[in-house]
Amino acid sequence: MKHRAIKRRNIVIGIGTAAGAAVVGGAAVGAQAAPGGASRSAKDLGSLAFDPGAYTELTTTVTTQNGEMEVKYRFWKALTYVADPVDVKYQSLNVSVPVEIDGTAVDASDAPILLANSIGGYMPSSVADADGVGAGGPPMGGGAPGGGGTPGATTAPASGAGGETNETGGALSSNQLLAVAAGYVVVEPGARGRTLTNAQGGYYGTAPAVIVDLKAAVRYVRANKGRIPGDTERIVSAGTSAGGALSALLGASGDSRLYDSYLRELGAADASDAVFAVGAWCPITDLEHADGAYEWNWGTSPLKSGEQADRTVSEELSSQFAGYQARLKLRGLGGFGPLNARNYDDYLLKQYMRPSATTYLKGLSAADREAYLADNPFITWRDGRATFTWEDFVTHVGTRKKDAPAFDPFDLSSGENNEFGAGMTESRHFTVYGARNDSTGLENRRVAGDIPALLDLMNPMYHLGKGNPGRSRYWWIRLGTDDTDTSHVISANLAASASGLGDDVDHLYYWDQGHGANTDPADFIAWIARVTGHAKRSGRH
Structure with missing residues (x-):
């Protein structure tokens, strides 16, 4: 047994959170119980004991x-x-x-x-x-x-x-x-x-x-x-x-x-x-659908340079997202109903964005709330609730972080391309669209044969x-x-x-x-x- 000397580390973190959340809710008072009743013996587990x-x-x-x-x-x-x-x-x-x-x-x-x-x-x-x-x-x-x-x-x-x-x-x-x-x-x-x-x-x-x-x-x-x-x-x-x-x-x-x-x-x-x-x-x-989802969401937003992403690429990927979303056959939370590319903006506003802004504004003092609303006139504040349009929300967020395609770029420059590398190959395309438009000299412009199975292994939506x-x-x-x-x-x-x-x-x-x-x-x-x-x-x- 290796009992070593006690040493002290002082770590302080500031927490901003809603009032009333339990912090020591898991602490049962009493002496520390000695571990026992193991499901396997140490011998059975070998080096993993x-x-x-x-x-x-x-x-x-x-x-x-x-x-x-x-x-x-x-x-x-x-x-x-x-x-x-x-x-x-x-x-x-x-x-x-x-x-x-x-x-x-x-x-x-x-x-x-x-x-x-x-x-x-x-x-x-x-x-x-x-x-x-x-x-x-x-x-x-x-x-x-x-x-x-x-x-x-x-x-x-x-x-x-x-x-x-x-x-x-x-x-x-x-x-x-x-x-x-x-x-x-x-x-x-x-x-x-x-x-x-x-x-x-x-x-x-x-x-x-x-x-x-x-x-x-x-x-x-x-x-x-x-x-x-x-x-x-x-x-x-x-x-x-x-x-x-x-x-x-x-x-x-x-x-x-x-x-x-x-x-x-x-x-x-x-x-x-x-x-x-x-x-x-x-x-x-x-990841295999993230490019399309990104363009549906941020396709109209400029890059930090002020330039726009390639409109043809953005529109083609956004169209791919519409087909994928329809195939998922998902229903929104809160009784919203079927989700598709045509109503997803309304869903995000009703289920997430407006409630988020409302919670934020309610948490401000009256003076701070008035100042925030003055700086952000796209928000209508009435009866303690925030409303705004999707277009105004996207404009409020501002610039997009990534160019198009965001995750499987034609030049294999993303970390996700590297994530699907194999053997001596540093980066590989993992979408048909990325491979088809490859700019690195990929010979057959197809995704490798093992990619579909790897995507299933890496995607919670599959499971x-x-x-x-x-x-x-x-x-x-x-x-x-x-x-x-x-x-x-x-x-x-x-x-x-x-x-x-x-x-x-x-x-x-x-x-x-x-x-x-x-x-x-x-x-x-x-x-x-x-x-x-x-x-x-x-x-x-």
Whole structure:
């Protein structure tokens, strides 16, 4: 057993959130229970057996809406979660288990487990150098969008952002820190990503490596039931941007047999990879249809240079979106009815944009609200409600982040092209339209034969469309209204698809916020307590 000396880390985060959200809703008072009743013996698990004693005890200070909380927790660092790793630097995870909050002992043995990835831009993510909970995260350098500036908001890099690995920063650190302050167990998995190459120059982190790794991490946690603290039946996945897409994919594809051969090759634990609930912020997903959705949404918006995207390309892609949306046969939330390209703008306004603006304006003082409305005359404020047109909303957002096509450009320049690279080939087209209009000299101008299967492995909409029985039944989806990294349709379709299957969906947009915004983290922590039943078990409501 490796008990090491206590060391202190003081981490303070400001939280701007709605009043009344429970923060310590998961903390059951009492002595820390010793792990026991494991589903498998350590011998059965071999190298994948979790060692309950191999922790460092740390102390951190977390600033919550209820003030500062001192949290003492046990920290297990860089545990390799597969028996035959390709790269242990990335195929490892950290575990944080609170044992004392503000001097009161807590028992996290049946607490929810927050599985929080820090993946941005489908890049590699490592926890190897993290020195405590919430210390790992996407690089906060080039590509991180602006917007908002609300206290408590966090950001993640845009899809395709620069940087080699995700080892510093902390786009989701507010979620992780608030989770341990609530008495939850936090698991932070690393994963391979698209830029990794071996000595011969071969790419070993492209699709579907990242989702396979996250599934293996879930299997590791589940296989160690009774040894690793926390309720392994109540794992809640969380992620932002590409990490949000992967969180949604993890939830949608639980226990799908499509990944079995990849998991066997890694020596993943023989256990379920289903997760109970999903937290997804600005998910960059449904990549094969994202170009069309983007042009439908932002086709009239200028680039930051002031120039317009190619109108022919934009209109052709927007037309493709109309056909795709019709094939989905989705119905909007709130009893809206069938969704199609002709009424989607009305749906977004009624279900998301106007309620988002209304909530924002109600939260301002009378003087600040008057000043905001004076600066934004496109909004009509009457009887405590905001109304405006779709065209005025798009104009208000301003410029678009990406040219056309946004995700599968003709010159193979996007991070998503790299995500579908293979072998010695750095980047490949993954849409027929992109390949047909290739400008790099592609010989046959067709997508490679393995691409369709890879797209299914990487798209939560595929698994939801199949009604996968192993999927999550609870969904927390968030996006900023000013986010032009992808189309607003992408997360709205995800929400509508899950809702259409009867799942519990909590989906809203943050007004005037950009890519990666997370302005209600304490509400997310309270949501976990509610949907997992932990609020009732701990006597907190």
